[in-house]
Amino acid sequence: MIYDLALENGTVCNGEELFPANVYIRDEVIELITGRKMKFQARQSLDCSGLYLLPGFIDPHVHFDLFLGKYTSRDDFDSGSALALSGGVTTVIDFLDPVRTLEKLKEAVQRRMRSSRTSRVDYAFHVTLAGNPEFTPRAIADAAINLGMPSIKVFTTYSGSGRRTNDGTLLELLALSRSKGLVVLAHAENDEIILARERELRRDREPTHRDLPHLRPVITELSEVVKLIQLSKSVDGQLYVVHVSSGDTVEAVSLMNTEWKNNSVLETCPQYLMLNDEALDDESGFLNTYCPPARSERERRLLVRGLLEGNIGSIGTDHCPFTTQDKRESFSSIPFGTGSLGLSFPVLNTLFDGDLVKVASLLSINPARLLGLYPERGTIVPGRTADIAVVNRERSYNYSRSPLTRSDHSLFEGMSLRGEVVATVMRGRLAFHENRVLLEAGSGRFIERKRVLWGDRSAAE
Ligand SMILES: [Zn+2]
Numbered sequence: 001m002i003y004d005l006a007l008e009n010g011t012v013c014n015g016e017e018l019f020p021a022n023v024y025i026r027d028e029v030i031e032l033i034t035g036r037k038m039k040f041q042a043r044q045s046l047d048c049s050g051l052y053l054l055p056g057f058i059d060p061h062v063h064f065d066l067f068l069g070k071y072t073s074r075d076d077f078d079s080g081s082a083l084a085l086s087g088g089v090t091t092v093i094d095f096l097d098p099v100r101t102l103e104k105l106k107e108a109v110q111r112r113m114r115s116s117r118t119s120r121v122d123y124a125f126h127v128t129l130a131g132n133p134e135f136t137p138r139a140i141a142d143a144a145i146n147l148g149m150p151s152i153k154v155f156t157t158y159s160g161s162g163r164r165t166n167d168g169t170l171l172e173l174l175a176l177s178r179s180k181g182l183v184v185l186a187h188a189e190n191d192e193i194i195l196a197r198e199r200e201l202r203r204d205r206e207p208t209h210r211d212l213p214h215l216r217p218v219i220t221e222l223s224e225v226v227k228l229i230q231l232s233k234s235v236d237g238q239l240y241v242v243h244v245s246s247g248d249t250v251e252a253v254s255l256m257n258t259e260w261k262n263n264s265v266l267e268t269c270p271q272y273l274m275l276n277d278e279a280l281d282d283e284s285g286f287l288n289t290y291c292p293p294a295r296s297e298r299e300r301r302l303l304v305r306g307l308l309e310g311n312i313g314s315i316g317t318d319h320c321p322f323t324t325q326d327k328r329e330s331f332s333s334i335p336f337g338t339g340s341l342g343l344s345f346p347v348l349n350t351l352f353d354g355d356l357v358k359v360a361s362l363l364s365i366n367p368a369r370l371l372g373l374y375p376e377r378g379t380i381v382p383g384r385t386a387d388i389a390v391v392n393r394e395r396s397y398n399y400s401r402s403p404l405t406r407s408d409h410s411l412f413e414g415m416s417l418r419g420e421v422v423a424t425v426m427r428g429r430l431a432f433h434e435n436r437v438l439l440e441a442g443s444g445r446f447i448e449r450k451r452v453l454w455g456d457r458s459a460a461e
Contacts, residue, residue, distance in 0.1 A: 003042035004428055010048025013356040014380045015365040023053060025386040028428035033382060048390055051422055052356055055364035055379050056090030056387025060371055061242055061316025062341060064094055065115045071335040073320045074406040078441045081120040083404040085432040087342025088389030088421040091122045091377060095153055098130030098163055105143060119444035121426055126185055128153040131162045137172040141180045148448025150372050153185040156224050157194060164191055174237030181451025183238045188224040189216060189292060207331045209286045212293035213277050221292055222249040229253060232263040238454050239264040243318050245272045245292035247302020254311045265313035265370055270340040270347040275411055276300045286327050287409060291336045304351055314367050317341045321407035339407045349419030354393045372449035390423040
């Protein structure tokens with residue numbers, strides 16, 4: 001038998017252990033894993049000596065082609081998915097536009113399906129609620145499951161633009177989540193505190209980007225996350241808190257008890273792990289604007305500690321980049337968001353000092369398990385989808401912006417990182433190698449996800 005692709009002489013990390021092996025792929029699937037000495041014929045082979053094979057990374061939180069009132073995030077499915085491949089990411093999960101009615105949900109699906117046609121990686125979507133829906137929680141839960149999108153995003157803030165969902169609806173959704181097999185994703189910030197702070201400041205002057213940490217202080221996140229986790233626990237729900245930004249939040253959660261992990265998972269992003277609020281004061285501080293905002297250095301360090309201690313269950317990038325020109329706006333029009341897609345691997349490899357089992361858990365297995373992609377994805381086992389990131393865990397370098405993004409800057413420019421993606425295999429095809437993206441636009445497919453049932457250990461370990 002001749003295989004399509006062979007990855008030879010490398011070390012496989014399946015998320016639980018590391019072992020030397022050759023991996024043989026045929027028809028989009030991992031067919032065979034052998035010891036290094038046993039070799040088979042393949043049409044194409046890659047010598048992975050000195051390199052590691054990890055399950056293709058899953059970025060569960062990206063915003064391609066997102067229209068934000070005045071501006072649209074600069075990476076669409078074409079450029080964004082190329083950038084993904086360069087970072088070993090083989091699956092992304094984006095979001096449907098926020099909706100309040102089932103009619104609008106249909107339109108939102110059509111819109112995203114159209115815009116994702118150019119994707120080079122496989123993709124899935126989270127359903128997003130706008131405020132308090134005009135349908136019952138049960139109806140939206142069923143609709144989401146039928147769409148193959150068993151995860152629903154809600155906001156606890158942004159009442160100004162009608163996106164805030166009240167606690168009553170949220171609790172109902174959480175109460176349904178386990179029996180229906182879906183996950184409730186929450187953007188958690190306390191709306192009232194943010195509104196009060198802004199009202200107060202506006203008595204004196206127009207806010208600027210420098211006021212962001214004051215307008216959205218840590219307590220807005222901490223108080224909301226703690227509450228949501230208690231809500232989820234009270235109904236045995238499945239809660240996934242997106243983009244947790246502050247170490248104090250993680251610490252407060254970790255002090256609750258160990259059982260919180262049965263019903264809740266915290267996600268954080270490369271920007272919160274690597275950047276702090278000092279850059280807001282620079283001349284180019286307006287570029288450092290995302291929500292929740294950058295936190296103090298103390299908070300950042302505490303967040304890293306929370307990650308190392310196992311209290312973060314998933315890493316998403318919240319990739320939503322704009323250009324310098326877009327960002328040069330008055331405070332009320334700044335498009336919030338930044339670009340970090342592709343950075344999850346080097347950032348985690350740096351922070352975990354090359355511990356690839358931890359890295360693979362956070363970037364592949366956990367998101368796969370938590371969001372309904374497992375066991376087809378998220379691991380390296382015969383019979384599973386051949387999504388693989390081939391990495392060098394030793395190489396250190398100073399990061400410079402990828403030419404693949406359509407943004408013109410990166411907040412990570414010049415940062416010292418360790419770990420590099422050398423090649424990416426997407427559904428059995430060599431998709432990125434020697435700094436070149438080898439898959440054409442449109443190679444990706446929509447993934448219909450299954451119902452999700454979290455096990456006892458949820459996955460935050
Ligand atoms: Zn987001």
